[in-house]
Amino acid sequence: MTDALELDALWEDFHRVVNMTSQELAAWLRVADADETTEPLPDQAGPPTGQHVLAILQKRRTDLTDDDIRVMYTVVDTVAAQTDPENEPEAEDSDRRHRLMTIGHDPLKP
Template identity: 80%
Template sequence: MADAPELGTLWEDFHRVVNMNSAELAAWLRVRDADERTEPLPEEAGTATGRHVLAILQKRRTDLTEDDVRVMRKVVDMVTAEADVENEPEAEDSRRRHRLMTLGHDPLKA
């Protein structure tokens, strides 16, 4: 696993890019997967990465696993690469916004 200073930096970076709290992300993952007739079970809603981000949000830093650290790095890299500070998506750019929200980052959230 990462050493303590590196883990501390990753923890801060992860919580900076993941700007949705666990309740918001859980609700989004359920809504995202719902269709006209069914809604998935809460623990089955969303992508595997989205569910893992949700699990990480509910943990303390001392409880992280190697897999958590791997997913945190992946999410930080993906959101950083996708987010464009100069050109954040507008409300009508729903595909990009929804993809980021699945990772716990709502670009329209202050």
């Protein structure tokens, strides 16, 4: 179980690293999953973690489940491991950017 102070810190960290709105993330997940002839149903687009991040963005802190908290830690840790605050992200590194965007972090956003 996560205590209240730890949950407050996690909530802040999660909303700091997830810098895409729920609308931006939903649109990105649909685009990333689409191919030339098909587009997935909006509630089925993107990887499970991206879908879970989207669900968390639409919740209040008091409604978080243990599974939500686990995903929030995963997202915060993943973004921290894959971003370099010393170096500006490069547009050419689109694979890394696209991976991060599937969990709600666009490294090119201020």
